Amino acid sequence: MTISYSAADAVTLGRDVLRHEAAELERAAGDLGEAFAEAVKLILGVKGRLVVSGVGKSGHIGRKLAATFASTGTPAFFVHAAEAAHGDLGMITAEDVVLGISYSGETSELLTIVPTLKREGAKLIAMTGNPESSLARYADVHLNCHVEREACPLNLAPTASTTLTLALGDAVAVACLAAKGFGKEDFARSHPGGALGRRLLIHVRDVMRTGDAMPQVRDDTTVLDAVREITKKHIGMTAVVADDGCVLGIFTEGDLRRLIERVGDIREIVIRDVMTKSPHTIGADELAAAAAKVLEAKHCNQLLVTDAEGRLIGALHMHDLMDAKVI
Structure with a gap:
């Protein structure tokens, strides 16, 4: 030949x-x-x-x-x-x-x-x-x-x-x-190891941070103490909550940098005066893929997880979704 x-x-x-x-x-x-x-x-x-x-x-x-x-x-x-x-x-x-x-x-x-x-x-x-x-x-x-x-x-x-x-x-x-x-959910159940399975079977509750891993401070906390909470929890932000646990706002590392550039001395500032009010939130029963869409649409890296009454129950970072291979 x-x-x-x-x-x-x-x-x-x-x-x-x-x-x-x-x-x-x-x-x-x-x-x-x-x-x-x-x-x-x-x-x-x-x-x-x-x-x-x-x-x-x-x-x-x-x-x-x-x-x-x-x-x-x-x-x-x-x-x-x-x-x-x-x-x-x-x-x-x-x-x-x-x-x-x-x-x-x-x-x-x-x-x-x-x-x-x-x-x-x-x-x-x-x-x-x-x-x-x-x-x-x-x-x-x-x-x-x-x-x-x-x-x-x-x-x-x-x-x-x-x-x-x-x-x-x-x-x-x-x-x-x-x-x-x-449907898609049925397909995902027979393909749990694939990308589609992860997108359709993993919920926010499966990947969110809870308990001591969830950064939170009261609204009368100073910015310096809020920074300590951010540093301790390694998620780049902290939630600001009321006494009943309802979310009042969020304060991120980006907010901190902008605050320092604007006022310089932050020692006497209280977090309620500089937090971002009405932050983006998501429910624990939502698909993790939905959380990824919110983060992408809002151009942010962190998301607070709340219950039906608006109480903080978890926190989510873009890296959590990446680690779970949802994105």
Whole structure:
């Protein structure tokens, strides 16, 4: 095999592949109909699990589709067809729906387990490129993944067909997602380690500073004593509260610098005379992501957390949100 590389030829061929596969997807979208709706209905009604199976490239596609279904509200897992014939078939029950993937529809490993599946009572959805194939005929529902030609110049390597199979499986998963009313919060619960999970599952109460870590002074405190509280709590500000704990104002390190520039000697100044009144606050039950939006919109680094009566219950710094990887 002799390698002959041309940058221009590579880009041209790459564009041809993408355009060819896009055209196959567009054609398949136009052909979508009753069988697709039946497949969605069958999966929505499953009492057990959606079991995806295949071998080779179809198996790789199947693993991805099982993961997609599982993360979008349809309990699913992948079983390799060859392993199913050697014991893993015991994972499949009569309450399951099996999604069998084989472009030819004649994959021997899949056909070997079909009689057992039918005897057990499991429903079978077949994804093949041949409606007249054995797997398609045995299936309760057949989804046609036929392509006119592979994107491979030799028309041999599974390319357009695997892309279409993947996209069609995604379409079924999304249709199921929509029918179930699966929302962002549901998605976040199955992705707690991801950025979306953190944004939708972490609340202000989970990251705010409380107790001794929460800087606060009374309104008759001198500025010097307020500075000591700011220095001690390492958050760059202090809340100013009334005797009942209600927030009256806030005083930040930035306020201190500006005050010194303006008056010089601050020793006799009381905090109520220089604090920022009616500061920005947020509730503990708000999403941490909402707190980040407030900080960004108000161009500040700190935020006070209050209860329904306006009493101070926490304090939040931009770094707290960064540490929690909310931002």
